[in-house]
Amino acid sequence: MWTAQNAYVTVLGIDENDHDNVFAVTLSLLLKFVAFAPKKQETTTITTIVTSSTTTTTITSTSTTTVSQTTMVTTSTSTSTITVTTTQQSQWLTTDSMNNARSSHTASVLTNGDVLVTGGWSGRSYLNTSELYNASTETWTITGSMYNPRDIHRASVLTNGFVLVTGGSTGDSLNSAELYNPLTRTWTTTGDMNHARDGHTASVLADGKVFVAGGSNNSYRLNSAELYDPSTGTWTITGSMNHARYYHTASVLTNGKVLVSGGWDVGSLISD
DSSP states (O other): OTTSSOOOOOOOOTTTTTEEEEEEESOOSOOEEEEOOOEEEEEEEEEEEEEEEEEEEEEESSSSSOOOEEEEEEEEEEEEEEEEEEEOOOOEEEOOOOOOOBOOOEEEOOOOOOOOEEBBOOOSSSSEEEEEETTTTTTTEEEEEOOOOSSSOOEEETSOOOOEOOOOSSBOEEEEEEEEEEETTTTEEEOOOOOBBOOOEEEEEETEEEEEEEOEEEEEEEEEEEEEEETTTTTEOOOOOOSSSSSEEEEETTOOOOEEEEBBSSSBOOOO
């Protein structure tokens, strides 16, 4: 995890033979969150001032019996600056614990800086609970619960600040979707996807629509893709990928295209 001033990351391992058994690198369900403090650079400036003096003596003879001596002092100052940069060691810091232990959940940074965690697997049951992490107080509070428990789902922060949760599994893949309102801290249902799926990707496009691709429908791997329109709350089928895959990645490029890469097919990894 990263502190909210930086970025939070959850690293998950995946059992290729059982997509419901997703385990954290800690090898156990955890309530604890840890915050990673990345390396910081500190700059120290040392200024040295060097002063030198030059004495000039002038003897002026005004007569054979009188001598006057004039002393002139010239002072010059030079400054040298040395900049020293030191790098602090990175470290992990423990922060407040979640109210519920969970894995295979989602974590989304909201527009106000809070982190919304939804669903997951408790080790005994699928969860519909949600909680909010306040980055300024480093504390967790329970918020509204989803209508449906789910894990291996996806959460997308929409351009209007709402959070769209899609698909997932309760042992069977889900096609349902829900919306979280951060102002009222409540959930509402929205249109169902055309295909039930878990382990898919969900990408927010430049026009505000959400592009969902691939995933698993129980024992079947999917190459289908669909678009969610927040203005209508409906889904439409769009072009299918060349290869079925799940647990892949999707990246929205600066030219508006979406790059999908890797993932699993039936029992094998995909390189394209």
